[in-house]
Amino acid sequence: MKEGKIVTQNQEIAVVGAGIVGATTAFYLAKKGYSVTIYDEGTGQATAAAAGIICPWLSQRRNKKWYHLAASGAKFYPELMTDLGESLTDSAIYQQVGTLLFKKNEKLLLKLEKLAKERRETAPEIGDLTIVASDQLHDYVPILNSSQAALFASGGARVDGELLTRKLIEQAVELGATFQQGKVALTIDAENQLFVQSKKYAQVVLAVGAWLPELLEPLGFTVDIRPQKGQLLCLDIPEETTNWPVVMPDGEKDIIPFNNGKIIVGATHENDKGYDLTPTAPELKLMLAEASELAPSLKQAIQVSTKVGTRAYTSDFSPFFGQVSECPQLYVASGLGSSGLTTGPIIGKMIAQAIHQEETELDFVDYPVADYVVERENK
Helix, strand or coil: CCCCCCCCCCCEEEEECCCHHHHHHHHHHHHCCCEEEEEECCCCCCHHHCEEEECHHHCCCCCHHHHHHHHHHHHHHHHHHHHCCCCCCCCCCEECCCEEECCCCHHHHHHHHHHHHHHHCCCHHHCCEEEECHHHHHHCCCCCCCCCCEEEECCCEEEEHHHHHHHHHHHHHHCCCEEEECCCCEEECCCCCEEECCEEECEEEECCHHHHHHHHHHHCEEECCEEEEEEEEEEECCCCCCCCCEEECCCCCEEEECCCCEEEEECCCECCCCCCCCCCHHHHHHHHHHHHHHCHHHHHCEEEEEEEEEEEECCCCCCEEEEECCEEEEEEEECCHHHHHHHHHHHHHHHHHHHCCCCCCCCHHHCCHHHCEEECCCC
């Protein structure tokens, strides 16, 4: 990682974007005593529309660098909750309730169990692993009705993205940070000085997800980021759901129970909708139908609300974060996709550490900004 100007706590830092990466970065910078200004427009933020499953150990993505990042992110959550003053056993934000994961057949389920046991050797956070027979599923989630067995990982967790970012921002403000809502413009002068809304900052962190091209392209950069629309359904059922594990069917439509009968179903992965944030009935109806195949009583659930957000993806589905080499005072992070709630907090913590000239958990060179943010020759 290329070294930039050394920042001291009496210098000002701008964090643009109050999603999971920006909020975590701002919180830890404020905690270290920096003067932080947080800017956020508040439109289409992926985190605010997200409810996450923290269980990367059961993913079969082949990208080892992604897995290392996601596993580090899952391991970091208890530390983050402690730093926020949240209970590890009774929090509406984050709770280790376990994860039930289904596969198409028993052979694939046993293959996944073997992989999980191998990963547990370096990631004990995965917890106990159990094959749950179909007739025992009701003991975990009473509304499930399936002829298939599932793999249960006790270390799996659920997280409410909206509550988490709100708590991070509130804590950052209590520590002295300033929050400003509205659209911003970024400028760089001939001496590589950074300005947000015409105010100069020693360092600027751009954590705006899918909107990174909008801020960097006017400065002469091309940015490999495309938006993906995601929709969630918020349901209410007459059950005590507080300790239910999250459910990952063989597909992309997860069932995430929260406290007091609240159930989140989702999410959609719509690649052709750009930055559209309009809820669409056909996609929501299909999503509920797919979830109801595993939990039939969800058909009668009260539909409380719909959440819509925009995820950021790179062309090779890999995240990136760190300094922009042409302007080392500028940090960026994007491309987290649907794993943002797992990877975002550890990325934010590491960006704060890098600005403070501390050693980071992971090496930024494995997630190179230069592969996705490129300065145009004729700007």
